[in-house]
Amino acid sequence: MRGFLLALACGCVLSVATMQSVSPAPAPAAPVDGKDFLAQAKRVVDAATRPAAPWSGPRNGPPAKPGKRIAVVAEDLRNGGILGVVDGVLEAARVMGWSVKIFDSGGAADLRLKMLANALASSPDGLIIAGGDARVLLPGLRPFAERSTPIVGWHVATQPGPVPGTPVAMNVSTDPLEVARVTALAAIVQSGGHAGVVIFTDSSFRIARDKADMMAAIVRTCSGCTLLEVRDMPISHSQELMPGATRALLARYGPRWTCALAINDIYFDYAVPVLTQAGMPNDAMIMLSAGDGSESAFLRIRTGTFQTGTVADPLNLHGWQLVDEMNRLFAGESVTRYASPVHLVTADNIARDGGNRLLYDPDNDYRDIYRRIWQRP
Incomplete structure (x- = not known):
């Protein structure tokens, strides 16, 4: 299976950077035998749905540097993933003894760039970026670098770790390609290898393009599946655009459309009411998201309302990690490069690891571990 996934990552991903609002499915890759494909996919999906593993992140580091002032520039606090991460930052910052000021770009x-300029004017000791694209934001980040202000981010690049060519010392994230692989494989498993798929993405973000590319590549490799369309729609305009897009897709594909994949749960917030109004039964459409694990997604999964899974980020944990990475930079130490394991939330495991609170919060004692690292009560 590892070789199969590596092949997809290295050679089968097509770009959606030039896609218009409606893109026909590209030519299919060589399909994989149905039974063998399903067996391999099921092994990956089963591993991703297990309870959270014991903590595999850092256990040592510098003690807290209290009294720091942190600016957080959020791409859009209406996005449940970004809001969850910011909540985690606020929680960890209180433990650390830092003050936080939030600047919201509203999508x-x-x-x-204006919010980055406002953040710079507040003269922070450190900058955290929540969402966005580090390279797009580079003109606004350079003045922070010129002041030697450390910068860390969440989902600001395509891979966890330092962001080359930018002053962002650490991008905190799960591996987005692994997130996309698990999402698409789960859809194939749940459909029995016969999914008619529409993928929703936002090509203005590189991480979203990469997720969509990977999901499309996986679907094309399933001999019994059909990639109907990749729909490019700005996340920030999903509320206005998604209802009309959903109606148009229903009219175009009818019963052929049996599966919706998205790079973020927020698309489904505005698709589900349209499906309900159209009288579609819940089992006629499966929906899975390659991030981030919003409250509304957990509710849909728990009630069996179309959405059957989300590859949820441990949002609160990521907020704590951002604070820890920043503290290491204040101490003159290197970042950890730690990436949380991928976790698929379904109806079968939703009651565990924070699901009763409508979020994925791994039961691995990360708060106590970070407190011990920081030497904080």
């Missing part, structure tokens, strides 16, 4: 492209 508006013309406000991103």
Whole structure:
């Protein structure tokens, strides 16, 4: 299976950077035998749905550097993933003894650099970026670098770790390609290898393009599946655009459309009411998201309302990790490069690891471990 996944990662991913709002499915890759494919896919999906593993992150590091002032620039606090991470930052910052000021771009492209400028004017000791694209934000990040202000981010690049070509010392994230692989494989398993798939993405973000590319590559490799379309839609405009797009897709594909995949749960917030109004039964459509594990997604999964899974980020944990990475930079130490394991939330495991609180919060004692590292009560 590892060789199969590596092949997909290295050679079968096509770009959606130039896609318009409706893109026909590209030519299929060589399909994999149905039974063998399903067996391999099921092994990956079963591993991703197990309870959270014991903590595999750092256990040592510098003690807290209290009294720091942190600016957080959020791409859009209406996005449940970003909001969850910011909540985690606030929780960890209180333990650390830091003050935090939040600047929200509201998903508006013309406000991103303005919010960074406002954050710079507040003279913070450190900057945390929640969402966005580090390379797009580079003009606004350079003044922080010129002041030697350390910068860490969440979901600001395609891979966890330092972001080359930018002053972002650490991008905190699960591996987005692994997230996308698990999402698409789960859809194939749940459909019995016969999914008619539409993928929703936002090509203005590289991480979203990469997720969509990987999901499309996986679907094309399933001999019994059909990639109907990749729909490019800005996340920040999903509320206005998704209802109409859903109606158009239903009219175009009818019963052929049996599976919706998305790079974020928020698309389904506005698709589900349309499906319900159309009288579609819950079992006629499966929905899975390659991030981030919003409250509304957990509710849909728990009630069996179309959505059957989300590859949820441990949002609160990521907030704590951002604070820890920043503290290491304050101490003159290197970042950890730690990436949390991928976890698929379904109806079968939703009651565990924070699911009763409508979030994925791994039961691995990460808060106590970070407190011990920081030497904070």
